[in-house]
Amino acid sequence: MDSEDNSSFGYDAFRRTCPSHTVLETLANKWVYLVVCALRRGRLRNGELARKLEGITPKMLTQTLRILERDGIVRREIFPVIPPRVEYELTELGQNLAGLLNQIRSWSEQHVPDIRDARARASMEPQEDSVARG
Amino acid sequence: MDSEDNSSFGYDAFRRTCPSHTVLETLANKWVYLVVCALRRGRLRNGELARKLEGITPKMLTQTLRILERDGIVRREIFPVIPPRVEYELTELGQNLAGLLNQIRSWSEQHVPDIRDARARASMEPQEDSVARG
DNA sequence: CCGGATCCCTTTCGATACTG
DNA sequence: CAGTATCGAAAGGGATCCGG
Numbered sequence A, B: 001m002d003s004e005d006n007s008s009f010g011y012d013a014f015r016r017t018c019p020s021h022t023v024l025e026t027l028a029n030k031w032v033y034l035v036v037c038a039l040r041r042g043r044l045r046n047g048e049l050a051r052k053l054e055g056i057t058p059k060m061l062t063q064t065l066r067i068l069e070r071d072g073i074v075r076r077e078i079f080p081v082i083p084p085r086v087e088y089e090l091t092e093l094g095q096n097l098a099g100l101l102n103q104i105r106s107w108s109e110q111h112v113p114d115i116r117d118a119r120a121r122a123s124m125e126p127q128e129d130s131v132a133r134g
Numbered sequence C: 001c002c003g004g005a006t007c008c009c010t011t012t013c014g015a016t017a018c019t020g
Numbered sequence D: 001c002a003g004t005a006t007c008g009a010a011a012g013g014g015a016t017c018c019g020g
Helices: A019-027 A030-041 A046-052 A058-070 A092-110 A112-123 B019-027 B030-041 B046-052 B058-070 B092-110 B112-123
Strands: A074-079 A085-090 B074-079 B085-090
Touching: A019 A030, A019 B030, A019 B092, A019 B112, A030 A046, A030 A058, A030 A074, A030 A085, A030 A092, A030 B019, A046 A058, A046 A085, A058 A074, A058 B112, A085 A092, A092 A112, A092 B019, A092 B092, A092 B112, A112 B019, A112 B058, A112 B092, B019 B030, B030 B046, B030 B058, B030 B074, B030 B085, B030 B092, B046 B058, B046 B085, B058 B074, B085 B092, B092 B112
Parallel strands: none
Antiparallel strands: A074 A085, B074 B085
């Protein structure tokens, strides 16, 4: 048994043709992260999301929401009123996921200094000491 | 205090100009996920990584590793021998992160059926029942 | 207010071939 | 074995106009 890190159900995200690889590919997206995290505390309207996700264009917001809706992570509720009102909320599956994605977001915030330092060190371009020795 | 989901240090990944946003952007990448997860159990050589990450091209592998190295997530060790031998391993920072990323990978594998079902349902294109009512 | 449809530029990524 | 260079295809993403 060499599948120590694959305690799952025969799926293996390291394999390109594995469906789980596609799922991972979907999640590995900045806007997906942020939208899911934004909805974590409850339902939001389109405009509220747009304001919360600073700089997102309507197009990307809609596109991201459609993907998440298609994958059963977000539920969309349309109120047939004028002016239109649409609300988005996480499904149970989405809430499950949101916990994990939010940890990554939190990690990103907490480790800004570490990464900033690492980049600074990297840009000092340390030269390899000596070399060779067949 | 409306920063309930930002218990961090004034960083806010929802803001485009926030450094944490950039960090999140770096992490929101399929190959980053997989490389970090692959290194989770210990150091690997370039070729070992290439074999584990089915379908990754040398170019993407190198590029991903350089980014991770620059950000202090991966450490690279070069053995000055012929033929060349290079090993990669997670730094402490990287190990910290790997735990989180691996949860996402695991989630992707576990929820393949859920997402497959959701997509199937979505492709049935459910029509909205009635509408309107100013 | 919600969001679909286009146009278009930029970046990314894969495939391939090559060097030390 | 490790890594670089180049090229073309594809996707990401902004701007804008339009419709319900």
